[in-house]
Every structure is written in C-alpha cells, then in structure tokens.
Amino acid sequence: MIDGITIELTDFDISLWTNHSKLKFNVLTSVDTGELIGSQKAYYNGLEFIIEPKGKVKIKGSIHKYYNDGLHNGDRFTFDDFTKAVSQLSEFGVVPEQAILRGFEIGLNLDTSNSKIDTKIFLDSILYCKGVERSDMEISGKAGYGYRFKTANTTYKFYDKMEQSCLQSEMLRIETKFTKMRAVENYGILTLSDLLNKEKLSKLIKDKYLKFIDETIFFEWDQIKTTRKLPVKYKSIFKDLRNPDWWIKDDRCRKERNKNKKLLETLINKYAKRNIKTILKDLILLELQAFSRTKKGDRYTEFESLQSWIESNSKNATKKKTDTPCIVWCDSTDQGEVKKEKRYCEVCGKEITDQRKGSKYCSDNRKCRDKAYNLKISEKRKTKRLKQEKEITKIIKEIGSQLQLVRTTNPKNKRNHPKGKTMRKTSIVVSAHGRKRYFHGSAARYFIKEFEKKTETKDINPKNKLKTA
Template identity: 65%
Template sequence: MIDGINIELAGFDCRLWKNNPNLKFRYYTEEETKEVLGSRKAYFKGLTFTIEPKGKAKISGSIHTFFNNGDNNATRFTYDDFVNAVSQLSQFGVNPKTAILRGFELGLNLDTTACKIDNKTFIDSILYCKGATRCDMMINEKPGFGYIFKTTNTRYKFYDKSEHAKVETSELLRVEAKFTRMRAVENYGIKTLFDLMDKEKLSKLIVDKYLKAIDETIFFEWDLIKSTRKIPTKYKSKFKDLRNPDWWIKDERSRIDRHRNKLLLEKLVKLYAKRNIKNILKDLISLELEAVTRNKNCYEYTEFKSLNNWNKPDNAKKSVTNAQRIVGCDSHDQREGKKKKKYCLICGKEITGQKSDSKYCNDQRICRDKAYNLKVSENRKKKKSDKEKEILKLIKNLGSEFTLTRTTNPNRKKAKGVKARKTSIIVTINGKRKYYHGSQARFFLDEFEKKTENQPEPELCT
C-alpha cells in the first residue's frame, strides 16, 4: 500500500553511509581545488541516498522497489512487506522513530483482467477528481496511459502500471495518492516512518485520504450512453453537461450543488447504462485491500477493521449522522477549512471562483468602473466637505477681521459660446492671502453673507 517515501534522518552520522560498500556516492567537484559541489547522491535498489552540503541525510524513492531488490513496484506490497522493508533499512542506520517524513505515497496495483475492462477505459472515464484539472501523465515518455490531478498538498494518479513497469503478464491499473506536503496528514499524528507502521493511524488515513477520494471522484463511461435518446426529456440538456469533464471544474460550485449533480449522474448511469464502472473499480480496490492488509498468519479480513465497511451500500454515510458524504474539492490548503463565498460589492453576483483579492465581478468591467466612479465621487465629496469645514471655521473665528476680494460675479450666468470664468475670492488675513475658487468661493460668499446679514458689510475691493 505504501510505496514512495521521502524521509529526513535527524541527528544522523553520515559516515555510516560513506563507509557502506553498497552505496557509491556521486558528486561534482571543482576542477582546481577538488572541492565537492552540491549534494552527494547514491542509488541503491530504487532508493536515493542524499547527503546535503550542510550534513543533512535524506532517503527518497520507492520502498516497494527496494523490497523487491530494485526490480519494480508492480507486485502486491502488503503491510507486512512494508514493515519488513523498514527493518531492512536498519543496515543503513535508519531508525524509524527519528526518520522524519517529508512526503509519501499510498497506492494499489489492481489486476483488471478479471473484470474484462481495459485500463484505458477506467482512466478515460474519470470526469472529476478533487476540483483539479486533468493532466496527461507521461509513461515511458508517452502520453495516453494515465492522468494526474494536482491539488495543493496531494496528487492523485490513475495510470497503466503494466505499461509503466513493462509487465506483460497482466493488466495492472495503479490508483495512487501522493502527499507532497505533510500538512495534508498532520491531523492524523503521522510525522515519522514509525507512525506509518501504526495500524490505527494508517487505517484512518487510508479511509479519509484514499478511499474517500475514490468515493468523491466522478466516473462516466461514455460508450455506454452515447446519446440522450433514452434519457428523460427533463434531463437531456442537463445530462450533456454532466458527462463533460470541463463542466465540473469551470465554475466554483458549492459542495452541495456538486454532490447533487453527482447523485443525478449516478442515478442516470444506474438506470440507463449496462454497468457502473465506478462500482467495479471499488470492488477491485476492496479485494486488493483485503490482500494487502491481511496478516500472513490470519486469513480473515480483521487487521484493519475500519476498512471493512467501506464498499457497502451505506459506505457513503458518516458514523454520527445519516448525511451522505459530499463531493469535496481539495484544491486549497487543508488548514484553511471551508472556503467562504464572496460576492461582488456592486451587483451582488457570486465571485468565489475568481482571484482571492477580487472584489467585483468580471462582467465587461461594468462593476469595477462603477466602483471606481463611486470612489472618485466619495473622494470629491470628502475633499469638498473638509474645505467647507475650513471655511466655516474661518468665518466663525475671525468674523470680520479679514478682507475679501471678489474677482468675478458669482451670479453671472454662462452665455452660449462665451467661455465661462470661475468665481474666485482672495481672503487677506494678517497680511497673508488665501485663495478660493469655483464652488468653494461661492460657498464662502454664501456663508459669509449669512454671517454678516445683520452686520455692517466688510470692505469689498473690486
């Protein structure tokens, strides 16, 4: 089940590796001084041993291939085999309790010959997986043998293992979840290589991060329902969208809406398709899990009890409530929790799928332009208000202790074809001049006239 690993050894003495005859380190040196440049690396049975310049020791690669003496990782790799492989690492000074995990893989090799469905059919039937765009996976430098779905912390892979490992005896489909960042599993208490040998932690991880992803992945076998002829009229137009992989990810739909559409598609597949390829895949996974987790001395499926009830009619229900699991999207950081919905500040349209700093919708810039105009208008009002407060304070405090000079007639009406002139006033206070123009000057005059209505008018110079 566990395959690729990436571990860092804490407090490790690198001389143990340098003196090990099985490890032949390669490195670059400076031509004149013979100084070692970069990291030292050695390759042994599918694992890469790295000694960094600062002395850190790391091991990465396939522990499954290491267990198979470097042959391949296309065989069945049980839990007991994994424990055995970890114990073999002790010859390289690896202590599982101090081997810090930086990433690892969960994967199964499924023999699809019994169900008589080729690997390509399984792979091409995937419509949606964790909200990620489907990307071609290059197998032996050739496309068309697998797909990869990249999320923030995890990569989900579905590919033809028989083509990858050049195995001709059987059809092997690989279903894999690769945790590229450990924060994806930090809630399970898995930090070291030793934690992966804890059956309780591992079984819970398999259920939540591997099997649940299969439950939420949406499959549709195109060849079984090529046309909408048999589909009820009320579902015809909707069905055309549901079978399109781009439709599921083009908009940021809510989990509930996505789940509702998933149930509708599965209902139509159940009624009008001759087989359900997702159920077949889940049966294959269940059978392989039984073999992978079974103890060699026990023929009953009891080693990982939490996996027993996965592939049953009620497997999609939570243990506490009767609510069904809702199709998720793992394209954001797990620790961020549920993504909050966002709406355009102008028209109120939902914009959750836009950039994180978006405030307005992208409909032909109408809302953004409107928001800009409102902002300009608010700034003008604020500036005008501040200036008017200054004028009122000036009139109140100084009364008639200043001289006004009016340069134009504020009541003059604009004549057609004649260039208008602004109303301007000059206020002289203690020998210093202050200028006011346009609306500010008119406001000054109006307020000054109100103030001096019952008082002698000050001297006006024209």
C-alpha cells in the same frame, strides 16, 4: 500499499553510509578548485541516499521496489511486506522513530486483465477529480498513459502500471501522493514509525484514499451514447454532466456540485448497462483485503477503520439493506412500476438480474466462474514465481564468483508440443560451497538467462560459464 517515501534522518552518523560497502556516493566537483558542489548521492535497489552540504541526511525512492531488490514495484505490496522492508533499512542505520517523513505515497495496483474492462477504459471514464484540471502523465516520453490531478498538498494519479513497469498483464495504478506533510498532520503521522501504526494508517487510507475515489466522478461514454432513453427533463442537463470541462468551469458551491454528481450516478445506475465505478470498487476491495491480511489468518480486524468501507462494498459495492421504506426513482411515464435492482457478472459485466439472488457470475456457462477461480490460482503461482526469482537473483549476486552451473536435460522426460514438436523439460544443478540446488522448468530457464547476463558483463568469472551435461 505504501510506495514512494522521502525521509530525513535525525541524530545520524554519516560514517555509517560513507563506509558502507553497498553505497557508492557521487558528487559534482569543481575542475578549478576541486571543491565539492551539491549533494552526495548513492543509489541502491530503488532508493536514493542523499547527504546534503549542510549535513542533512535523506532517503528518497520506492520502498516497494527496494523490497523487491530494485527490480520492480508492479506486484502486490502488503502491510507485512512493508513492515519487513522498513526492518531491512536498519542495515543503513535507519531508526523508524528518528526518520521524519517529508512526503510519501499510498496506492494500489489493480489487476484489470480479467475484468473485461481494460485500463484505458478506466482512464478515459474519469470526468472529475478534486475540482482541478487534469494533466497527462508521460511514460517513456509518451503521453496518454495516465492522468495527474494536483492540489495544494496532494497529488492524485491514475495511470497504466503495465506500460510503466513493462508487466505482462493489464494493471491500473491509483495513487495518492502527499507532497506536503501538513496534509496528514491531523492523523499524527510524523515519522516512519507512524506508518507502522495500523490504526493511524487505516484511518488515513479511508479518509485520503478511499474517500477521494468515492468523490471522483466516472462516466463511460459508450454506455449512454444518446439522451434518447432519458426523461425529457434530464436531457439538457445530461449533456453538461457528461462533459469533463463543465465540471471544472462550474463555480457552484460544494452542495450544488454533490447534487449534480448524485444525479449523474442515478442516471448511470438506471440507464447504463454497467457502472464502471462499482466494478472499480470491487477491484479495490479485493486488494484491500489482501493488503490487510496477515499470516496469522484471514481476519482483518487489525485495520478497524477500513472495516466499514470493506463491509459496505463487499456485495458489488451496494449499500446494506435496512427497514426503511424503499423510494424508487422513476419518471412520469412509469409511475407505480418498481424495477429490479440491476446486477452484473463480476467478470464479464453481463447483466444477471434475472438469475437467482446472490449470483455473482453468468449461469449459462462456467466460463466466468472458472475465470474467477483461475485468477486466484494464477495469483498464487505469480507469488511463488516472484519469490523463486528473487532467490535466484540473490544466489547469482552473492556467490556468483564461486558458482558452478550444470545444465541437464532428461531424455526420458518428454512432453508433446501443441504443434506436434517433441519437448524436453529443462533442469539445472547449481553447486556452491559443496551444496547442490536443483531448479526445473521456468525457474531453470530464468536462472540460465540471469547467469548469462552476469557472465557477459564479467561480473562472474568466465571460467564458471554454463556447462552442458
């Protein structure tokens, strides 16, 4: 969940960097005098190492990408992963207690590929956030892939992670970036070690991340296209409520603004087929549970400050039942009618109010239930594949010059292609330091692809190019 960081190191010996084999520093020099101009900078696995002229030493960049060997930051980044990444920084002399935070980001990558609501719909539904005008985020020089809401100390972002990181599946990124540390000074977060404190971090996530999502107003235009079904007394105000410019120009007090927000959400819950904010909270809930889970088990009690939000949103983001008498909001034409609370399929969004209590998916077929199950299975496969690819990249990088690679195809191991073609499973045997490693299928094809890239750039001795057996 922690991604971008900017830290300043104190009591630091600069020679640890200047003599480090993995850091190659560049600096501008004057043509006339040869004098160094500006800061010395080195880049390694998604992080920028900076030595300023006055002696300050800083690290900027994505610690998530650093954990993935600089490849990407588009997968899940748990608290355990963050802890490992911080420990890996000790290679460059980073002591968490002496690393002062100058800015950092917290955010989640939400997989929207199986929610029946794509990333663009989520982005287009944002009406209001923190009372500031939104600005477009550019990705690869093109606008329209996300929005940024910038306040005095914090920047809030919603954008298409698939487009930014060239991923294979739909991914929505929601992020809170602290540009000035006074935004978090009340939480006692001053150094990198404070982000390793689960109590401080969970309280920060709840107040500065989850709360801002609760306060953000979402409205899906297609769900209530006209005011025909609305009560007469709300038709006029509804035209303003669904207009994003109206919320920005509105100079009413916070109490009045919250009243209008609650009215709009009430109308959405009653007259729209689905509530996009509820679906978004469900996606966030799944990621939060994965973020806070440790290898010791499936309990999340170490992040106590997140429990209230997780528990209150665990059933389609609805409030817990109480013994308080229920007051049903309705217009004058249907007084006395108590309407059932609408429920929707967690996968396709279809209304399932008439199904038995506790149903999560459509009962007319197993399609949605199977999709939910397959999502869990694909997540496990994705994690396994990324781990294997990281291992392959490490082998090629560290012992590439001594690598002997043999590609084999077992003629007996055949399978039928959907188009009627005969296929053979690709396998490779890697020999290094007298030890043999075997890779099969997609892992073998990935190894061959990366190996050939290195060979073309002359990072590996051409004599050790791929042999066919």
